[in-house]
Amino acid sequence: MAKSSKSGGFLGGLSESRKMEILGILVMAVGGLIGFSIVTYNPSDYTLIQSLSTDSLFALDQGPVLRIQNGLGVIGAYLAHFFVHLLFGYMSIIIPLIIIGYGWLIFRNRDISLMLWPTAYGIWGMVLLSTILGWVNTNYEWVESVWNGSAGFYIARVLQNITGIGSIIILSVLLLTTLLALLDRDLQHTVERVKDWIANVKQSYADWKERRRQKKEEKRKRKQQEAEQKEIEKQRQAEQQMREKSQTKEKQRAKPQTKTESEEEEPEPRSIDDIVEESQKRDRERMRQEKEEVKSLDQRPRADIEKKKIAEDEEDDVDISVYVGEGDEQAGEKELDKQNKDKAKEVPKVRYKFPTIDLLDSPPNEGNDVDLDEIKENKRIILDKLKRHNIEIRSINAIVGPTVTLYELDPAPDVKISKIESYANDLKMATAAKGLRIMAPIPGRSAVGIEVPNGSRETVFIKSVLNTKKFVESDFELPVAFGKTIENEVFMVDLTKMPHLLIAGATGSGKTVGINTIITCLLYKCHPDDLKFVMIDPKKIELSLFQKIEKHFLATLPGAEEPIITDTSAAKETLESLTKEMDERYDLLKDGMVRDIRAYNEKFDNGELDEEEGHRHLPYIVVLIDELADLMMTAGKDIEEPIARLAQLARAVGIHLVVATQRPSVNVVTGTIKANFPARIAYQVASKVDSRTILDTGGADQLIGRGDMLFTNGGGMTRIQNAFVSTEEVESITDFIGNQRGYNNKYELPVLEDETSSSGDIPDPLEDIDELFEAAAKVIVLHQQGSVSLLQRKLKIGYNRAGRIVDQLYNAGIVGPYQGSTARDVLVDDEEELEELLDDLEEFER
Structure with missing residues (x-):
């Protein structure tokens, strides 16, 4: 044992890690000493050490060695002369810094390959900075030569001899790209970061200007209110003074007469009858005022157009009140964009920009103009027709929407509601309306509703829907704003709560625009980390515009030729693959001990689930089928079974279906499918049979097309005017998203x-x-x-x-x-x- 330890040398008894620590400290010490010698460089030291002999180095007296000013003495003077004078001047300090970096990695027992990029970048930066300073020193002598060294001066002189004045341009371009590489090795990311910074500065400036304008406006209004208040106060004081003067004169005038009367007889007291009569008169006046304020069966707040315009020329005793919904409050111009920008920063997996609101067409300032003459004429026709059949109407209200006007009728107590409903065709013929629909009664109200199409329809643009506070501030997981109701309110639902949607409508009724509306709403609110689409389009052209967002939002089978599925066999395989994805997600939820996808993702993001055990972030998957009838005709049960399984089970794992068809017959919309799709949309259909197939009730056959639709989610029916999304708007949105850098690996569905x-x-x-x-x-x-x-x-x-x-x-x-x-x-x-x-x-x- 003694022999082996002796043969091991001084470090033989140390562990390998301790040896590396000692080596690392030595390397850092060498780098620190070299750096110290460079920092304390003095040009006169080299002249002094040339005159020294070997004997003078070992002299004990105050010899010339002690006059060397370098902090590391003679050795430091030699090192400093080599690095500063001969090489790259003070820029050579980068070399000892690199040596210290290597020593630190050795000391920490880390892989020294981590220093390869800093070493290459540091040496390149040293040479470039020294050359630039050498060029400046050659032409203008702004800096001392110790900053560039002989090597930097030589490289700059050679470059200038070759390229002339172009040398400084070359050096400037190299310096710019070097600085950009320091910020981010990916220059595209750096450019995007600079653009974002400029955009943020512009936005901050615009916000500052807007705040300043608002403050000025508030200050002006406050001053105006104060001036008006002062004026009112002055008038009140003047009136008070006039009143006091007049009272004083009356007292003075009545004083002698009062004395005379009081001497003759006492004033007669007021009787009880007079007091009661005066009180009753006040009560009647108060009741009359309250009655005038009640103008509708429905007490919800609405904008009121004076009914005098309608009623003053009428001979009958039934007045009509016209109401126009005020609509939802519009959000600020850039409020949605700012919110989306903050949301994009929260998700670090991929740099993504949400589409901006500027990509959408601004609606013209047409408003919802009310044709009072048309309303007056329809009211006269309705009342006249019902009066001929001995149906008495006590009051009527008109609620004007973008597409139709709802006339609320308050019938007399002895009128049977079914009797009014039976005269639907008579009213349709009398009003010459393209589609007239009767609701007897209106859900939630004690009134009968008659929906009559407007003579001039208002187009609901998608921008006027998305740029509302209701949509911008929504916390829905998958928010979908279909359009506006009769009361001019934005109708918005959460796809995760529906949880699947069945759409039917004849050709040209607005079905495809409705699907585009759904996709657009989701693109404006959902990050590609949280949402994927599976698009099945047997018609091959309706959803083709969305191929551009393949890198961000589309989920496909591995090796799929096209991101949009158009072949029936591929559609069948994709739906079966989705059922397998569903089963795998349920296994993950079971292992994570959670009940739904939202709780699972929260647990995963918090680090409670281990990625190495197969856990992963689960995005929502929205499956869009644009023509179910074609798939059912060619594949039948092979298509129906996976759709039914997904509709029954996929809600909890974040897979949602949006299925559309233009032929809502019973062999397409089967009982199995209908039972699992409580949320349904019906556009205009050809017959009452089709309406009953999709809605289980009539009404869709009386719609007037071009986005006019009925929505039900198992409860009542809501009539909505679908928001319009043009092809150009869809192209702008998909181009904006498609031009961004997408994911390296697309989201792939499991292989069967x-x-x-x-x-x-x-x-x-x-x-x-x-x-x-x-x-x-x-x-x-x-x-x-x-x-x-x-x-x-x-x-x-x-x-x-x-x-x-x-x-x-x-x-x-x-x-x-x-x-x-x-x-x-x-x-x-x-x-x-x-x-x-x-x-x-x-x-x-x-």
């Missing part, structure tokens, strides 16, 4: 196992057995579950590799054949039987 290759009667020979085959067999037998997802989690491998191992286990007779969405049967009961089977396989291979 091939039944044909896994269910043959004769097992395929075991070729290219995976190295994890034996470990996978033990996991399967231990858990008695032949599941691909189980191998993914336990062995920490990908889906495709786990699927190949399961196929090999089937060929070896360890698991049973493919059984759809359920796990395969395990044919081996315990590990002893497995060991025998594995030994037989080894002998067979030999």
